[in-house]
Structure formats: structure tokens, C-alpha cells
Amino acid sequence: MLGRLGYYLRLAVxxxxxxxxxxxxxxxxxxxxxxxxxxxxxxxxxxxxxLRKELLESPTGRQITIFSGEHGDLITTQRVAELSQSIAxxxxxxxxxxxxxxxxxxxxxxxxxxxxxxxxxSTVAGDPILRQVGCEIPEDDDTxxxxxxxxxxxxxxxxxxxxxxxxxxxxxxxxxxxxxxxxIASIIHQENNKSTVGYASFAFxxxxxxxxRGFWVQSLGxxxxxxxxxxxYSAYLLFTEAAGAITDDDIRALKDRGFVAEVTNxxxxxxxxxxxxxxxxxxxxVWRVVPDGSTATEPVWVTNPPxxxxxxxxxxxxxxxxxxxxxxxxxxxxxxxxxVKKRSWLRTLLSSRRLAFEPTDASAVFIASPPAAMSEIxxxxxxxxxxxxxxxxxxxxxxxxxDGDRSEEAASGASPLLVxxxxxxxxxxxxxxxxxxxxxxxKVFVEKPAPSAYGKARVFTRNIDDVxxxxxxxxxxDFSVMSESGRIAEIHKQNGSLQLLVWVVATGVFLFGIIxxxxxxxxxxxxxxxxxxxxxxxxxxxxxIFLLVLARAAALGILAGLLAVVAGFGIEQALAWTPPPGTVxxxxxxxxxxxxxxxxxxxxxxxxxxxxxxGAILPAFRASRIDPFDAIVEGRFx
Amino acid sequence: MTSPLLEIEGLEQRLRDAERPEEFVxxxxxxxAILPGDFVAVLGPSGCGKTTLLTxxxxxxxxxxxxSIGTFRLRVLAGDNHEEIDLARLWSRRAxxxxxxxxxxxxxxxxxxxxxxxxxxxxxxxxxxxxxxxxSARQRKPRVDYLINAFGLRRTRPDIGSQQSVARSxxxxxxxxxxxKLSGGEYQRVSLARSIAHHPQLIFIDEPTxxxxxxxxxxxxxxxxxxxxxxxxxxxxxxxTHDEELASEFANVxxxxxxLKDEPGxxxxxxxxxxx
Numbered sequence: 001m002l003g004r005l006g007y008y009l010r011l012a013v014x015x016x017x018x019x020x021x022x023x024x025x026x027x028x029x030x031x032x033x034x035x036x037x038x039x040x041x042x043x044x045x046x047x048x049x050x051l052r053k054e055l056l057e058s059p060t061g062r063q064i065t066i067f068s069g070e071h072g073d074l075i076t077t078q079r080v081a082e083l084s085q086s087i088a089x090x091x092x093x094x095x096x097x098x099x100x101x102x103x104x105x106x107x108x109x110x111x112x113x114x115x116x117x118x119x120x121x122s123t124v125a126g127d128p129i130l131r132q133v134g135c136e137i138p139e140d141d142d143t144x145x146x147x148x149x150x151x152x153x154x155x156x157x158x159x160x161x162x163x164x165x166x167x168x169x170x171x172x173x174x175x176x177x178x179x180x181x182x183x184i185a186s187i188i189h190q191e192n193n194k195s196t197v198g199y200a201s202f203a204f205x206x207x208x209x210x211x212x213r214g215f216w217v218q219s220l221g222x223x224x225x226x227x228x229x230x231x232x233y234s235a236y237l238l239f240t241e242a243a244g245a246i247t248d249d250d251i252r253a254l255k256d257r258g259f260v261a262e263v264t265n266x267x268x269x270x271x272x273x274x275x276x277x278x279x280x281x282x283x284x285x286v287w288r289v290v291p292d293g294s295t296a297t298e299p300v301w302v303t304n305p306p307x308x309x310x311x312x313x314x315x316x317x318x319x320x321x322x323x324x325x326x327x328x329x330x331x332x333x334x335x336x337x338x339x340v341k342k343r344s345w346l347r348t349l350l351s352s353r354r355l356a357f358e359p360t361d362a363s364a365v366f367i368a369s370p371p372a373a374m375s376e377i378x379x380x381x382x383x384x385x386x387x388x389x390x391x392x393x394x395x396x397x398x399x400x401x402x403d404g405d406r407s408e409e410a411a412s413g414a415s416p417l418l419v420x421x422x423x424x425x426x427x428x429x430x431x432x433x434x435x436x437x438x439x440x441x442x443k444v445f446v447e448k449p450a451p452s453a454y455g456k457a458r459v460f461t462r463n464i465d466d467v468x469x470x471x472x473x474x475x476x477x478d479f480s481v482m483s484e485s486g487r488i489a490e491i492h493k494q495n496g497s498l499q500l501l502v503w504v505v506a507t508g509v510f511l512f513g514i515i516x517x518x519x520x521x522x523x524x525x526x527x528x529x530x531x532x533x534x535x536x537x538x539x540x541x542x543x544x545i546f547l548l549v550l551a552r553a554a555a556l557g558i559l560a561g562l563l564a565v566v567a568g569f570g571i572e573q574a575l576a577w578t579p580p581p582g583t584v585x586x587x588x589x590x591x592x593x594x595x596x597x598x599x600x601x602x603x604x605x606x607x608x609x610x611x612x613x614x615g616a617i618l619p620a621f622r623a624s625r626i627d628p629f630d631a632i633v634e635g636r637f638x
Numbered sequence: 639m640t641s642p643l644l645e646i647e648g649l650e651q652r653l654r655d656a657e658r659p660e661e662f663v664x665x666x667x668x669x670x671a672i673l674p675g676d677f678v679a680v681l682g683p684s685g686c687g688k689t690t691l692l693t694x695x696x697x698x699x700x701x702x703x704x705x706s707i708g709t710f711r712l713r714v715l716a717g718d719n720h721e722e723i724d725l726a727r728l729w730s731r732r733a734x735x736x737x738x739x740x741x742x743x744x745x746x747x748x749x750x751x752x753x754x755x756x757x758x759x760x761x762x763x764x765x766x767x768x769x770x771x772x773x774s775a776r777q778r779k780p781r782v783d784y785l786i787n788a789f790g791l792r793r794t795r796p797d798i799g800s801q802q803s804v805a806r807s808x809x810x811x812x813x814x815x816x817x818x819k820l821s822g823g824e825y826q827r828v829s830l831a832r833s834i835a836h837h838p839q840l841i842f843i844d845e846p847t848x849x850x851x852x853x854x855x856x857x858x859x860x861x862x863x864x865x866x867x868x869x870x871x872x873x874x875x876x877x878x879t880h881d882e883e884l885a886s887e888f889a890n891v892x893x894x895x896x897x898l899k900d901e902p903g904x905x906x907x908x909x910x911x912x913x914x
Contacts, residue, residue, distance in 0.1 A: 003769070003772050004769075004770060004772065007769045007770065011755075011757070011758075014757045014758060014762075015757040018757045018758075018816065019756065019757050530753065531755055531756065531757075533753075534749075534753045534754070534755060535755070536698075537696075537698060537741070537747050537749070537753070538741075538742065538747070538766060538767055538770060539738050539739070539741040539742020539743070539745075539767075539770055540738075540742070540770060541734075541735060541738045542734065542738075627698075627699065628698050629689075629693045629698045629699060632749060632753055
């Protein structure tokens with residue numbers, strides 16, 4: 001059966017090839033039918049490609065500018081990573097950041113003067129906008145900057161030269177500047193719009209931004225603005241000399257302000273960690289005032305100045321902001337934070353008048369109780385960071401501790417008390433809790449930098465076709481979006497319209513083709529009635545005849561399809577040819593972009609085969625039904 | 639006694655011709671039995687239904703009313719066994735696939751004008767029935783070579799159509815030539831060779847002298863008869879002709895047909911068997 005099937009196919013091919021003179025016009029007819037489809041497909045592809053070309057060549061085609069909308073998330077570094085991972089089609093997200101800095105050439109004789117004011121825009125390695133102009137900043141290198149040729153000319157620098165970038169900020173202390181050593185990675189050539197602009201890595205500009213906002217930038221060694229974080233206390237100690245000095249009205253008044261007051265007998269608290277001799281402390285009534293709901297394990301931190309509490313109560317009390325002392329150093333010593341108002345009666349009770357700081361004392365020099373020879377205190381804190389405090393011994397004239405006390409300390413081996421301002425101990429606690437950073441440059445505790453958040457970013461898609469989907473995804477995340485999606489959508493729309501047009505025309509041509517092929521093959525099959533009759537006489541089945549005619553038509557379709565493709569490519573080349581300037585004989589010729597793709601070729605060849613095969617069905621059926629002897633008899637005379 | 643290869647009796651074949659008001663009738667009233675080795679000549683004047691009878695006997699057309707036929711059967715040798723095929727029953731059941739198989743396997747045709755396939759060469763034409771019957775290339779080659787030699791188709795001759803090719807090559811291999819290059823006699827011999835290529839048991843020859851002169855036809859038929867075994871073969875040949883001389887020379891069974899008197903058509907009027 002299979003052998004016979006193969007023989008039918010062989011007969012079809014032999015009939016097609018050896019009797020070429022009878023089939024060549026069929027090939028040309030079918031090729032002529034499918035050729036317009038190929039040209040239409042190519043024309044559509046070429047037209048859309050022309051439309052896309054401009055956008056493809058321009059990186060702004062695939063750039064989407066996003067803004068944090070009313071409900072949209074702010075654009076943080078974390079958000080940038082999340083967007084890149086969660087939205088398919090995003091290649092790059094660059095938070096939009098610009099900083100006005102001064103740039104000064106480095107090197108002998110150059111590093112003088114204020115520098116040239118330049119606006120730096122944020123970029124990253126692979127930024128298509130920079131790539132378009134042949135510039136790039138290196139990956140993993142925050143020291144490269146790209147400047148306009150105007151900047152380069154004015155500074156007298158070229159690619160690879162070192163420059164100083166100077167950032168400025170205004171603080172309570174006045175205007176401050178910070179410098180960073182950078183180098184010129186590329187120079188942008190500007191045609192008309194000469195301006196002093198440049199690009200720096202987003203990471204660098206982000207640091208500049210943090211510094212401008214007052215934060216400490218450790219990696220660049222740029223100090224914080226100097227404004228320390230507010231000190232946080234766990235309690236306030238109210239010292240009164242008379243037992244009933246604090247009345248119920250005072251306690252109620254404190255409660256109204258959210259504080260709970262209760263008498264404390266804790267030795268550490270009533271002696272201020274030993275700064276007040278115990279005998280004297282016992283003569284006092286000490287109230288511990290804590291925020292309502294605060295516990296020893298989970299304190300509620302407060303930042304009220306102690307004077308507020310003195311004003312609330314009617315008593316002649318002395319209020320000390322209090323955090324429990326800690327132990328530090330080797331050998332371990334208690335480190336207490338004690339700040340007492342200068343004119344407070346409490347100072348008279350201290351072992352030494354200078355054992356306590358004043359609340360407003362922001363000095364970074366700290367007093368240590370003996371040993372007097374100690375000049376530095378090393379405070380180990382979190383992450384193995386050691387904060388070195390300058391120590392100052394108490395003058396011997398200020399010593400009020402009794403010899404007995406000293407003897408007791410010496411006998412017990414207890415370490416002498418170290419005292420620092422209460423606010424410093426409070427800030428040290430904030431630092432250890434990770435709520436603050438210690439700016440070792442300025443020696444102040446500063447607010448921990450909040451993650452940078454920006455209102456605008458540039459998003460680049462992998463190609464322009466991804467833009468509409470990415471815009472949609474970003475819009476769903478409540479970002480306000482600005483992009484070329486309108487133009488891209490227009491291209492897609494035109495592509496769709498042309499596609500529809502092509503299909504409508506192709507369907508018409510295809511149907512027409514089927515009818516033509518049907519007529520041609522019907523005629524051709526009628527002419528071959530004699531041959532088909534002989535085959536039937538020799539015992540070829542009806543199915544065999546049907547298959548034979550169909551196979552012959554398919555071979556015809558393949559050859560017609562190939563012919564159409566060859567002709568199509570020829571026409572494509574001819575239409576795309578642009579006459580050289582001055583070619584008089586061809587100056588009338590327009591240049592038409594036709595792009596025949598592999599898919600078009602496949603469609604056309606498949607279409608030609610299908611056209612021939614469908615058109616051959618009825619002739620094949622008719623051929624299979626012919627009376628063999630009649631066919632032979634009729635065939636003799638044709 | 640040898641069983642008939644083909645047996646038919648009581649056939650009334652009616653043909654309706656669109657151009658004529660009446661039907662054309664062909665009748666075989668008496669029993670026609672064709673034995674293996676027979677060379678049957680069907681004689682009669684033009685228009686008496688000889689070719690119509692051939693189309694029915696050669697299974698090219700369905701009998702008008704198959705169940706009404708008295709006898710219409712074929713007894714063929716399939717391998718070592720005889721297979722009896724009730725043709726009237728096959729036609730009654732419209733078993734076209736079975737009929738096509740019988741025609742393909744057991745019947746050969748050498749028609750009036752040869753009726754070769756124009757796209758094929760001489761060799762390919764001769765091996766066509768072999769291909770259709772599933773012969774392998776290895777089986778086909780010796781058989782086709784034998785027939786080409788036997789019918790004198792191995793000969794070479796100058797290419798008459800082209801003086802240039804004569805100058806270039808004075809020989810022309812007929813076996814490899816397309817059939818449009820053949821002369822009338824060569825064409826007829828190829829047709830005869832093709833008709834017996836697959837060892838059919840019933841061979842129909844339609845008007846061998848229609849397209850050839852008698853001498854050429856005689857030569858071809860002599861070759862044909864020799865290959866059939868001069869009556870010793872299991873195959874039988876049925877030749878439609880109106881050439882009495884040719885019939886008496888080759889046939890051992892003469893079937894005479896005559897026109898009907900009262901209606902268009904003809905019938906078998908005499909069947910005579912000559913003892914060989």
C-alpha cells in the first residue's frame with residue numbers, strides 16, 4: 001500500500017517535471033496569485049519597521065518616566081529592585097536625581113578657585129541615553145562622571161583626568177562644602193545647546209543628596225550637619241528635700257501629661273549612680289517619673305527637657321533626666337550620664353560639683369572620676385565600633401568624697417565612676433539600639449539616614465514593544481507615567497490595521513486563487529483524462545487518482561511559492577534601491593521599504609501549496625470518478 | 639478437464655448514449671468460456687458491441703444489471719492455488735476496491751493506440767503495472783529487461799529528430815526514451831510488453847491493427863504469442879478485431895458478433911473453438 005502510494009507521488013512528480021511545457025503556465029499563474037500577498041506582507045513589515053526605526057534608534061522610545069502619584073509608592077532603591085524583578089520587560093530603572101555641584105580640575109596649579117557650577121544628573125552603567133551619544137560610566141565605579149564638552153573645555157580637562165566634585169549645603173552653622181575625587185569617564189558633545197551639565201552615578205548623587213540633607217556619608221568621609229539626634233530618656237528623677245513636697249496635685253498634673261510618678265529607693269537612682277553620697281541621698285525623697293505604660297524591659301523613650309517637670313510641680317524639686325548607667329572599660333567601670341542644672345541645689349549634694357554636666361553642655365570632652373591619669377575612655381558599642389571619649393580628671397580641689405569612701409572603694413575593688421552628659425549616654429543608647437549613627441568625623445550622634453526616596457525615575461524597557469505593557473503595569477502600581485507609549489500604540493494600531501488589510505486582501509486573493517487554480521486544474525485534468533484513464537485501466541484506484549492529482553497540484557504549489565519568493569525578493573531589492581544622486585534616468589523612482597521576513601516566505605509557500613491543493617480537490621475528485629474506458633477513448637482525440 | 643479462466647453467460651449490457659434516443663444493447667446469450675492458454679478473437683463489424691463487450695469482460699465497466707447475469711466469473715491462479723472470483727457478485731456489491739485489485743493483478747490491456755503514459759520512458763511504462771502490484775526494484779529489473787529484449791526494444795537507432803544528435807551520438811536507447819520518441823510499431827510493442835509485464839492471466843488486445851499496418855501488428859502479435867507460451871500458458875488473450883486473417887492466424891477461439899436486427903446493438907452469434 002505504501003509502495004503504491006509512493007508510486008503515485010512519483011508519477012505526479014514525473015508528470016509535473018517531464019511535461020513541464022504543459023505545467024509551467026500553471027506555476028506562473030499560482031506564483032502570480034501569491035506574489036501580491038508576499039509583497040503586501042513585506043510592505044506592511046517594511047512600513048512598520050520604518051515607523052519603529054525612529055523610536056528604536058532613539059532611546060527615549062523605550063524610556064518611561066514615572067512619578068510617584070498621589071497613591072504611588074515613593075521610588076526607593078528597594079522599590080527599584082522590586083520593579084525590575086516583578087515587571088517583565090524592564091531593563092533598567094534609574095531614579096531621577098539632579099544636584100548642582102561645583103567641579104574643579106585636580107592637579108598641580110589647577111585645584112584653585114570655587115570651581116565651575118555643573119548640574120549633575122543621575123545615571124547608571126548601561127544608560128541608553130548616554131550610550132546613544134557614545135558615553136558610558138563604568139560599572140561598579142562611582143568615581144566616573146560624564147560632562148558636557150562645555151564643562152570639559154572650561155575646566156581644561158579631558159577623558160581620564162581627575163577632578164574634584166564639590167557639594168554644598170547650608171546648615172545652622174552656615175554653608176558647608178564637601179569634596180570628592182572623581183575622574184572624567186566621557187565627554188558629551190553638544191551641538192547647539194551648550195550647557196554646563198554632566199552625569200554621575202546614581203549611587204554618588206544619592207550620597208550627595210544624603211549629605212545635603214544633613215546625614216553623615218561615611219564612604220566619602222563627609223560629616224553630618226552637626227545637629228545631633230534628640231536624646232531619649234527612660235525616666236526622670238525628681239529630687240525633693242521634704243517628704244511631702246510632691247503633692248497629689250503634682251502627681252495628677254504629671255498623670256495628665258502621660259507620666260506616672262512614684263517614690264524610688266533604688267540606691268543607684270537616689271545616689272545618681274554614686275555621684276551623691278548615700279547618707280545625703282537618704283535624706284532626700286526621690287520620685288521616678290516614667291511615661292505611662294513604660295516598663296523596665298520595654299521602656300517608652302521620652303525626649304522632654306527636665307525643666308518641663310520642674311514647671312509642672314509646685315515643689316522645689318530638682319529634675320534629672322535619667323538612663324540607667326552602664327558598665328564599660330577594662331577594668332569595668334560604671335558609666336553614668338548626669339546632667340544637673342548649674343544653679344540647682346542638687347549640685348551641692350554631689351561628691352564633686354563637676355561630677356555632673358549641665359543639661360545644655362554639648363561638650364565632647366568628658367569628665368572621669370578617678371583615676372585622674374585617664375585621658376581616654378573607650379566605649380565599645382554595637383558592631384564592634386569603639387567610640388573614644390576624651391577624659392578629663394576631676395580637679396583634686398573638687399574632691400569631696402571622704403577618705404573613708406575612697407578607702408571603701410579601694411578595699412572593695414569597685415571601679416571609680418565615669419560620668420558623661422546625660423544626653424550623651426541617651427544618644428549612645430540610641431546608637432546601640434540602631435536608631436542613630438555616630439559621626440566619627442564630627443563626633444556627634446546623628447539621625448540614621450532614611451532610605452532615599454525619589455519622586456521620579458527613568459525606566460527603560462528591553463524594546464519598544466514592551467513599553468505599553470510596562471506602562472500598564474506601572475500605572476496599576478499608581479505611578480504617574482509619561483512615555484512614548486502613545487506613538488508605540490499607534491504603531492501597533494497601524495500594524496494591526498495593515499495586518500487586517502493584508503489578511504482581507506490575502507483572503508480575497510487566496511479565494512480568487514483557489515477558483516483560478518480550480519479552473520486551471522480542471523482544464524488540465526480534463527486534458528489528462530486519457531492518462532488517468534490508462535492508470536484506471538491498469539488498476540489504479542479512485543483514491544489513487546485523487547491522490548495523484550492532489551500531489552501534482554501540491555508540487556505545482558511548492559514551485560509556484562518558490563517562484564513567488566524569488567520574484568518577491570527581486571522586487572524588494574528593486575523597490576528599495578535608491579538611485580545615486582545625479583542619476584537622471586531614475587530620479588523619478590521612489591524608495592519603498594519592503595521587508596520580506598522568513599515568516600512571510602513560509603506563509604506564501606504554505607499559501608501557494610494550500611491554494612493549489614484546495615483548488616485541486618474538486619478536479620481530483622472528478623478525475624477519480626472518470627470512466628476509464630471513456631477517458632481513454634476521449635483522450636485519443638485530445 | 640481444464641476449468642475455464644473466464645466464464646460468462648446471459649449478459650445483457652445496455653448503454654445509454656446522450657446523443658441517441660435509444661439504448662445500445664450488447665448480449666451474450668450463450669456460454670462463453672475462455673480456457674487458460676486460449677487466444678480468443680472477437681470478430682464482428684463496426685458498431686456491433688465488440689469494445690463494449692471488452693469493457694465488461696475487462697472489468698472496466700459495471701454490467702447493467704449484475705444480478706441478472708447467468709454466469710460471470712474468473713478463475714485465476716493466485717500463487718499455487720486457484721481462486722474463483724464471482725465477478726457478477728462483486729459488481730452487485732459495488733466492490734470497487736476488489737474489482738480494481740482483480741484488474742490490477744490479473745488483467746492486462748493492450749489498447750488500440752497503445753495508450754502509454756507520456757511522462758514516462760519505455761522502461762518506466764513497462765514497469766508501471768509491476769510498481770502498482772508491489773514488485774520491488776530488484777524483482778522489476780530482470781522482468782523489464784527481459785520484455786525489452788523480447789520485444790526488440792533494446793535496439794538502438796539514430797535519433798531521427800535531430801541531425802546534430804546523430805552527429806553527436808549515432809545510437810539511441812529506446813528503453814530510456816520517452817514514449818513520444820517512439821515509432822508506431824515500437825509504441826505498440828511497448829503497449830503489448832506492458833500488458834503482460836505483471837504476468838496477468840487475462841490479456842485484452844483492442845484492435846491491434848487500428849493504429850498499425852497489418853505486418854507490424856503481426857510481428858508484434860507473434861512476439862506476444864511466443865511470450866504467452868503458444869497455448870501452454872495459464873494466461874489467455876482476448877483480441878478485439880475485425881481482421882479475419884489476423885484472427886485465423888493467431889486465435890484458437892473465434893467469437894463472432896453481429897448487429898441486432900430490431901434495435902441498436904449486437905450479440906454474440908457464434909463461438910467456435912479450433913483444436914490446436
